[in-house]
Amino acid sequence: MSKQFSIGVDLGGTNLRVASYASGTEFLESIQMPTRLSAGREEVVRDMCEAIQSLVRRNYGGRKLAGVAVASPGPLELPRGILRNPPNLPGWDGFSLRDAISQILRYDILIESDANAAALAEQRLGAGKKYNVQSLCVLTLGTGVGNGLIFNNQIWSGTNGMGGEAGHIIVSNDEEAVCGCGGFGCLEQYASASAISRMAREQFGASAPESAKELAILAHGGNPLARGIFESLGIALAIALTGLINTLNLPLYLLGGGVCDAWDLFSPQMFHELERRSYVYRLTKPDCPNPAFLEPNKTYILPAELGSSAGLLGACLLGLEYKPAAYSSGSSKEDMLVH
Amino acid sequence: MSKQFSIGVDLGGTNLRVASYASGTEFLESIQMPTRLSAGREEVVRDMCEAIQSLVRRNYGGRKLAGVAVASPGPLELPRGILRNPPNLPGWDGFSLRDAISQILRYDILIESDANAAALAEQRLGAGKKYNVQSLCVLTLGTGVGNGLIFNNQIWSGTNGMGGEAGHIIVSNDEEAVCGCGGFGCLEQYASASAISRMAREQFGASAPESAKELAILAHGGNPLARGIFESLGIALAIALTGLINTLNLPLYLLGGGVCDAWDLFSPQMFHELERRSYVYRLTKPDCPNPAFLEPNKTYILPAELGSSAGLLGACLLGLEYKPAAYSSGSSKEDMLVH
Numbered sequence: 001m002s003k004q005f006s007i008g009v010d011l012g013g014t015n016l017r018v019a020s021y022a023s024g025t026e027f028l029e030s031i032q033m034p035t036r037l038s039a040g041r042e043e044v045v046r047d048m049c050e051a052i053q054s055l056v057r058r059n060y061g062g063r064k065l066a067g068v069a070v071a072s073p074g075p076l077e078l079p080r081g082i083l084r085n086p087p088n089l090p091g092w093d094g095f096s097l098r099d100a101i102s103q104i105l106r107y108d109i110l111i112e113s114d115a116n117a118a119a120l121a122e123q124r125l126g127a128g129k130k131y132n133v134q135s136l137c138v139l140t141l142g143t144g145v146g147n148g149l150i151f152n153n154q155i156w157s158g159t160n161g162m163g164g165e166a167g168h169i170i171v172s173n174d175e176e177a178v179c180g181c182g183g184f185g186c187l188e189q190y191a192s193a194s195a196i197s198r199m200a201r202e203q204f205g206a207s208a209p210e211s212a213k214e215l216a217i218l219a220h221g222g223n224p225l226a227r228g229i230f231e232s233l234g235i236a237l238a239i240a241l242t243g244l245i246n247t248l249n250l251p252l253y254l255l256g257g258g259v260c261d262a263w264d265l266f267s268p269q270m271f272h273e274l275e276r277r278s279y280v281y282r283l284t285k286p287d288c289p290n291p292a293f294l295e296p297n298k299t300y301i302l303p304a305e306l307g308s309s310a311g312l313l314g315a316c317l318l319g320l321e322y323k324p325a326a327y328s329s330g331s332s333k334e335d336m337l338v339h
Numbered sequence: 340m341s342k343q344f345s346i347g348v349d350l351g352g353t354n355l356r357v358a359s360y361a362s363g364t365e366f367l368e369s370i371q372m373p374t375r376l377s378a379g380r381e382e383v384v385r386d387m388c389e390a391i392q393s394l395v396r397r398n399y400g401g402r403k404l405a406g407v408a409v410a411s412p413g414p415l416e417l418p419r420g421i422l423r424n425p426p427n428l429p430g431w432d433g434f435s436l437r438d439a440i441s442q443i444l445r446y447d448i449l450i451e452s453d454a455n456a457a458a459l460a461e462q463r464l465g466a467g468k469k470y471n472v473q474s475l476c477v478l479t480l481g482t483g484v485g486n487g488l489i490f491n492n493q494i495w496s497g498t499n500g501m502g503g504e505a506g507h508i509i510v511s512n513d514e515e516a517v518c519g520c521g522g523f524g525c526l527e528q529y530a531s532a533s534a535i536s537r538m539a540r541e542q543f544g545a546s547a548p549e550s551a552k553e554l555a556i557l558a559h560g561g562n563p564l565a566r567g568i569f570e571s572l573g574i575a576l577a578i579a580l581t582g583l584i585n586t587l588n589l590p591l592y593l594l595g596g597g598v599c600d601a602w603d604l605f606s607p608q609m610f611h612e613l614e615r616r617s618y619v620y621r622l623t624k625p626d627c628p629n630p631a632f633l634e635p636n637k638t639y640i641l642p643a644e645l646g647s648s649a650g651l652l653g654a655c656l657l658g659l660e661y662k663p664a665a666y667s668s669g670s671s672k673e674d675m676l677v678h
Contacts, residue, residue, distance in 0.1 A: 075622060077636065084622050135498065147586060151490060158588020159474065160623070160636035165585035168618045170578045173512060181618035183581070239509045242522070243582050246504035247486060249497020279507045279520035283414060283423050284499070297416065297499035 005063040006319030007052050009070040010114065010312040011035065011097075013088030013143075016044065018051035020058065021316030025125050025306070028060055041092050042100070049104040067322035069110040071117035071315040072097055074146065078161025081111030087144065087180050110322040115140055115164045116155045117314030118256065118306070119148025124317055126305035127254055131294045136252040137244060138304055139166060139237075141259035144180075145188040167192070171239040190236030193259055199229045216262045230262055234269030241270070242278040245299055249280055252294070256304030263303050270301070344402040345658030346391050348409040349453065349651040350374065350436075352427030352482075355383065357390035359397065360655030364464050364645070367399055380431050381439070388443040406661035408449040410456035410654040411436055413485065417500025420450030426483065426519050449661040454479055454503045455494045456653030457595065457645070458487025463656055465644035466593055470633045475591040476583060477643055478505060478576075480598035483519075484527040506531070510578040529575030532598055538568045555601045569601055573608030580609070581617040584638055588619055591633070595643030602642050609640070 005028060010017040012035060019030035031051045036043055048070075056065055075084045081098035083089060098111045112120075119138040122128055128136055128150070138148045145167030149156040157163055165181075172185035179186040189195050193212055200208040200215050203225040209215045219226035241253060255263070271289065274281045286298040294300055306313060344367060349356040351374060358369035370390045375382055387409075395404055414423045420437035422428060437450045451459075458477040461467055467475055467489070477487045484506030488495040496502055504520075511524035518525040528534050532551055539547040539554050542564040548554045558565035580592060594602070610628065613620045625637040633639055645652060 075619065149586075151495060156490060156587070159590040159638075160588065162619050162623060162636075163586055163588030165588075165619055166582075168585040169582040170510070170616060182621065183616040183618060240582070243505075243508040243579070244586070246507045247488075247502055247583070248495070249499065249502030249504075251498040277509060277522040279522060280414065280501050280504055282521065284501060297501075299498075 003061075003063045004066040004320065005060050006066045006316050006322075007055055007068040008117075008312050008315030008317075008319050009048055009052065009068070010117075010315055011044075011048070011070060011072045011089075012114075013037070013073065016048060016051075017312050018048065018055060019312050019316055020055040020060065021313070021319070022060070022063065025309075025313065027312075027316070029055060029058065030312070031055065037089065037091075041089075041095055045097070045100045045104065049101060052105065067110065067319045068101075068105070068107075069112060069117075069315045069318035069322055070097065070101065071114040071311040072111055074113045074115070074164055075162050076111065076113060078111060078113075078157050084162070110318050112155065112315070112318055113146070113148070113157060113161065113164050114311040115146035115148040116157050117148070117312075117318060118304075118310035119150050119254075119314070120155055120317055121306055121310045121314035122148075122254055122256070122304055123150040123153065125313060126310065127252065127302060130305070131252065131300075133252045133294065135250050136254060137166075137248070137250050138254045138256055138310075139240075140257040140304075141191050141193070141255060142257035143193050145192050145257075166240060166244065169240040169243060171236045187236055187240045191233050191240075191259065193257075196229060196233065196259065199232065200226075203229060212259065212262065216265060219262075219265050227265070230265035231269040233259070233262075234266040235273050237266065237270045238273030238277060241274060241301065242281070245274075245278050246280045249284075249299070251298070251300065253299070253301045254304040255301065256307075256310065260303050267301075274301075342400075342402045343405040343659065344399050345405045345655050345661075346394055346407040347456075347651050347654030347656075347658050348387055348391065348407070349456075349654060350383075350387070350409060350411045350428075351453075352376070352412065355387060355390075356651050357387065357394060358651055358655055359394040359399065360652075360658070361399070361402065364648075364652065366651075366655070368394060368397065369651070370394065376428065376430075380428075380434055384436070384439045384443065388440060391444065406449065406658045407440075407444070407446075408451060408456075408654045408657035408661055409436065409440065410451055410453040410650040413452045413454070413503055414501050415450065415452060417450060417452075417496050423501070449657050451494065451654070451657055452485070452487070452496060452500065452503050453650040454485035454487040455496050456487070456651075456657060457643075457649035458489050458593075458653070459494055459656055460645055460649045460653035461487075461593055461595070461643055462489045462492065464652060465649065466591065466641060469644070470591065470639075472591045472633065474589050475593060476505075476587070476589050477593045477595055477649075478579075479596040479643075480530050480532070480594060481596035482532050484531050484596075505579060505583070508579040508582060510575045526575055526579045530572050530579075530598065532596075535568060535572065535598065538571065539565075542568060551598065551601065555604060558601075558604050566604070569604035570608040572598070572601075573605035574612050576605065576609045577612030577616060580613060580640065581620070584613075584617050584623075585619045588623070588638070590637070590639065592638070592640045593643040594640065595646075595649060599642050606640075613640075 019027040147166035167188035486505035506527035
């Protein structure tokens with residue numbers, strides 16, 4: 001088999017990243033540009049395809065292109081890659097991302113949710129590789145909260161790709177905690193970067209720190225209001241994790257996203273509440289929470305390892321595994337997709 | 340291949356059922372007896388093994404025994420079948436059910452949780468077969484609440500069999516709602532038969548109806564206290580299902596167990612709250628909630644179909660698939676087990 005490479009794309013609400021990849025945790029090359037949302041979705045797709053094509057042409061010493069995969073914010077219907085009211089891509093509701101890209105490239109591509117792509121990368125190349133774990137859940141605590149699930153080395157994206165919304169597990173009966181999803185009391189209202197800003201405004205009023213980082217500095221200095229916000233975050237995470245752990249009994253739950261920089265501020269309360277609330281966690285609690293290797297039959301909750309590259313790396317991995325066909329609009333392509 | 344049969348066992352806290360099985364939804368023969376918990380666990384295992392051996396000897400016209408599988412209440416560590424504080428089998432904590440049975444039978448057997456066995460039967464022979472669904476979740480609302488999960492035709496029993504405790508998803512922040520699991524606010528405190536009795540005593544005091552059936556008669560007659568209890572049950576189920584649906588995006592969730600006889604009393608509130616609270620449910624809600632066939636890419640919540648035989652049927656199915664080996668205590672048998 002001749003040497004191969006793949007192209008991965010991480011479509012974010014702020015940045016669009018495209019990379020070529022062969023193996024490991026490094027890219028062959030990567031291109032980053034702003035996601036020009038104001039220019040319209042067709043322009044964003046055009047930017048993306050130009051970057052893809054420029055990397056495809058690079059050829060990398062005669063390597064053969066295996067495939068192209070795009071990690072997209074959700075919710076999105078898979079395998080067709082149709083966006084469904086994506087909060088971070090306003091105006092993209094109902095847009096068929098796969099069709100739009102494939103029509104320009106003239107070959108088929110794979111779409112996966114950014115959260116599942118990140119979970120795949122963590123399992124194959126990050127904490128899952130380090131600890132030799134075949135199944136895991138990644139909770140990404142960023143602007144919003146999402147999840148990716150890997151069961152037995154395979155992404156679980158649900159019956160039509162609409163899973164991954166663990167940010168909307170209900171953790172409170174407070175009807176005032178209205179969520180962007182239309183519900184209330186969702187994890188995302190307590191454990192996202194936006195939630196931290198909101199809680200800071202509620203607690204500090206006009207003197208609220210401007211960023212989560214500043215809030216963390218206050219908390220480290222002992223400010224009780226700041227510490228209380230991170231403790232609420234820990235409790236909300238424990239309630240959501242209790243449901244996941246009791247139902248799924250996975251060996252490893254990883255927490256990723258910018259909010260996890262404050263791991264030392266929220267995790268003590270999270271572990272305290274988990275022990276109090278989760279039956280299965282109590283029965284499977286490891287002796288050492290942050291070990292060099294994972295004891296069998298235990299439940300670990302650890303920070304994710306791959307940082308902000310996880311989604312892009314996952315897309316690259318999917319591109320390598322994916323066997324594209326010539327694109328023909330309208331034909332059933334379900335069977336060509338990794339699921 | 341010569342014709343085969345299997346033996347399935349459903350070990351309940353009240354009844355012990357053993358059946359021989361070849362195909363379909365009927366047993367070749369079945370034996371039911373009380374579970375003699377007061378005589379001790381060794382006696383219960385002896386009763387079980389005698390029943391198994393009597394059915395094995397029947398031979399059924401030269402059929403070959405494929406294997407024996409036992410559905411047990413949880414939590415239990417798999418594949419070794421070690422019970423971990425099972426609330427319905429007092430005194431069995433730490434008991435290695437597989438070893439105890441295999442030592443008597445002299446061949447290896449398979450242990451699975453009763454909830455997962457029931458889910459497998461529902462997928463292969465019940466609603467999953469009727470609707471051609473490869474993945475589903477069964478929530479069993481009985482004395483307690485448990486769950487079974489099937490992903491792509493396979494049981495998901497977690498990293499060491501300790502999943503299936505969806506009854507302990509947190510649905511309320513009420514610290515007074517103390518649960519047998521040691522936590523509080525668990526689904527089981529609102530959606531089990533025991534919870535219904537407790538809520539009835541709280542609402543009606545000394546004049547509380549004696550059974551869930553009598554409570555249902557009152558509710559059908561318009562009694563607002565009785566109706567309120569079933570509505571609370573619907574809300575609690577909706578909160579737990581919101582987490583499962585948003586995270587897993589399965590095509591089908593089945594509700595089984597005796598509590599589901601009151602489906603018409605709790606399901607309207609359940610569906611109302613689901614639509615209000617679950618993002619993914621709103622996006623995947625079927626036009627017809629109870630159809631002749633399932634539309635693709637929708638989320639269905641339906642009553643389970645196989646009733647109280649589901650666990651026993653599931654054990655029989657697992658027995659057919661399982662290839663036992665001669666039992667040798669202490670050897671690693673992980674690779675011989677269906678997982």
